[in-house]
Amino acid sequence: MNANQQALVDRWQSFLAKIHERLAEICVEAEAGVRAIAAQHPEDQMPVSNAITGLDHRVRQLRDKIQETWDAQVEDKFSADPEIHDVGLDMKQDSEVLLDEKWSLAKAAWMSEIAREAFGRAMAAMEKPVPCSSCGAPLNLPTRIELVAATCTHCGVVNQAAPSMAIQYYFGWCVQNLADAAALPHRHAVERQRIVADRWRRDRNWAAEPVESLEEWERLERRYWETVAHERARLRNEPVDQKYIDSRMAYFYKYSLESNQQWVRAKGRHGG
């Protein structure tokens, strides 16, 4: 790389680094705000979800600046020198992917912390006896984390007993957030593998992706959904929901792998 090329790369790198610094600032302030809202509304997921939606939008605006700046000020300069055009594009893509990963990891860490704090409240709620709504005698419930119909052994009336808000908050929303957080590195691995595969094709004049690479994609995708399902099952003390994994993979086959002719020729279709 000559001095002019290096200077262009350095300027682009410096801009991308500023975007990441801005993300770091947002993360610091967002964490304090999200945790304060969670503490203020300990049994209501809506305020935290609202805040995350707003923050997602803010981070998307930041991410869009990369593309806008590339289009308006940078692409022409890299295009003028075909030797480094792909270098500029790859820097942009790597920066966008890293930004997405940092943001999703930050959110996962906050959500996991909120879930860990909610666990104690859910356990305390589960230890409280649930009295029959007709006579007040304690009900013998088979589970406290699902809606169940329980017949009072004292007065014989059927009670529909739903989990209390603290229990619903943890075993519904928080458990899903913990499972998503546990599986997040596997989602990132899928995304990185797709970038590697795309660059491999680009370097070979857009040759077809080898079946081995597609098999690796399939393996990573399955590991992601298995991790979500296993973690959720572990936290809820339930069997793993294999149908959930199969249904997610069915969509993946139909809309991703089976749109690739190499794959269909080698493996056929799963049907559907």
Added chain:
Amino acid sequence: MTPDELADAVSMHRARLLAAFRGEEPWEPVAESYGVTPTGAREAELRACLEAVATWGRDAASRLGPPGVGITAHLADLVRETMNEIAPAPTTGGKAGLAMIFANATASVSWWKERYGKVKTIYVARCRFCGGKQTTALAFHCPYCGRFLYADPKQA
């Protein structure tokens, strides 16, 4: 008064106190009507009013027989949850321009709570004709008068 009517009454007191606290009617006469002398410390006055409502609610509930779990939970959370609701939204986020996001995130919480209040977590189906209670799970005909427990919306 039934437990449901008591829960509704508690919710109405809470809604009235919140409305006055937010300036929809003069606060001082409302506080005085709950036996609280205005001192200028509005949040402390609201807390005292809510505690008066909770005490009244517990007395009323004890006269209704064994306490229902719904009203007990409602009264136990009344003061804490209402005070949480009037707490200002986090002021963090000023530097990164996030303050408005946090303000918006909590803006509609009280609107929902005031309209839908506490979610009942224990429920017994009753016959709409004779008031008989369901005694067999998944059996939806009244064990006393034999009629279906729920109204058919296709029939007026």
